[in-house]
Amino acid sequence: MAFFIRSFIKEDDVSKLQSYIVSHNVNFNMDSFCEDWPTYSLMTTSPQLIHYSAQCGSIMCFKFLLINGATLQEKFYCHHYCIGNPQLDCLHYAIAGQNIEIIRLVMQHNLHFDESHLKIAIELHNISLFDWIYDSIAQEITEQTIICCFNHLFFPSLVLSIICCFNNFFLYGLKKSFEIDWLRALEISCMNGFTRFSTILLNNKIDSIEYSLFRAFRNSIASCDLLIVKRLYKISFLEISEKIKSDLYSPLLDAIIYLNIPIIKYFLSLEEIGINNDGSGSYAYIQTPLIEAAKSNHTEIIKMLLERSDIDINKHASNRITNCFPFIIIVYNNNKELIDIFLQHPQFKLNKTELDEIMKYKDIDGKIRKKILDFYKHSKEV
The missing domain is CATH 1.25.40.20 (Ankyrin repeat-containing domain)
Structure with a gap:
């Protein structure tokens, strides 16, 4: 039963979902027994049908379930914790689905952004969602959240192709946390050609610490980032000149x-x-x-x-x-x-x-x- 319902929801086929629910007398608040979590933070949870619809971004199925009395207030326990919050609400699933209309509908039912929602947007590498959440709760973000997100973002097994674009968050983090590896962040940013974030990092360089920028310089050449190549060449002229002579x-x-x-x-x-x-x-x-x-x-x-x-x-x-x-x-x-x-x-x-x-x-x-x-x-x- 759950397999068919999940397939209808994933395809956002509200006609098949409605027919199946009526013919099988399905409870609108039944668990979906989810097996395809879009992010690490949602793993191990078993959301109800409306939460699963939000997770899939299936707006037609979501509206159908909402109109028929499915509740949005239920919370689900996550063993992995979401920035210290093991209780995931429908807004977490809506963010995972990346459907703005569903997110707004959920927020109309007295559910609001908090720090725990930032991690979902980061895991999805969704810049616009991240900025929306960040701008809504910027005054409430703690240093613990910053450190947690940085540790998550720069974990080696993650895909690093977009993480350096969250400019507001990283600027805040660079100023607040001593646990952030500035040089590693710069090298990763240069490797991926993230000009804006590399610029932010260079503008926030800790002058009291000596860094070897040679690897970042070579990474910026590899990613074809001319702007950062020029800047790093000027900053590291003596180091690069020595490499040319000796190596x-x-x-x-x-x-x-x-x-x-x-x-x-x-x-x-x-x-x-x-x-x-x-x-x-x-x-x-x-x-x-x-x-x-x-x-x-x-x-x-x-x-x-x-x-x-x-x-x-x-x-x-x-x-x-x-x-x-x-x-x-x-x-x-x-x-x-x-x-x-x-x-x-x-x-x-x-x-x-x-x-x-x-x-x-x-x-x-x-x-x-x-x-x-x-x-x-x-x-x-x-």
Whole structure:
């Protein structure tokens, strides 16, 4: 019985629900024996039909049950506790259903937001619901709630793709709680490209504590967040410069790995970012940015790099036994446009090692093979 009723409610099929209730003489306040809780905080509870309708966001079934006398006042015990509140009311289920009309109908029956409802919105990653609840009870929020929500949000097993967008709440938390890991929050925010929250975190940096922002900087490159990349580069210039010198790090190479044109252009505009510096690239190469761009076969990026007058177009990957040259990679990729650009570049030189490697490659187009051989012969004659 419960299975059929739940399926009708989930589909919001009020006609089937009504027919089933009438034909089987179902009590409007029967338990739903819920097995599909949308959030962790609602688990282990067995709500009644109207609460289950609210949880599913099924407005037609909810109204039908409400009109027929189903009660909204019943509370249900939750073993996991919802921010210290084990008694869940219909408003918790309505928030879980994320249907604004149902939430407003429930609130008309003398049920109001409190701290325990915040966690439901956070678990759902619903920013608009969170802001609504937060704005309604901001004056009542305690530091204990802040700490509890932060611990919940940054628990490693959670999906972190949206948590950093709850700006009001986090601003309050940053000012109130000493138990919040500022650096970890920044690194997660940068990793997910949350520009607004990363900005808030940086604006609320605790000046008395020294932080290493290098990981956050690399995370912001990976998420293609140009605004935060620029800010972190300026803040951490000395640390990043030291990494470039001592650890074979190249921020330009990082940006090329993630194929982000605006960030690449930004780094190319900085004189201190060496365009020919070796760095740790993909596949464990120690290589130049040009080689990384060649591996990605990204014509636009390679053209941008070649526009720099100080580019070393001939430099190979320094830790490869086979002498991995950018031109060899471009030939292997059969990129005819780039092959022509290289052959016409005034600084390009083709040595015997490169030529031998290229000629071993059987899949090269005959015209390209001849063009490369002619270039090599001509360069030897000059």
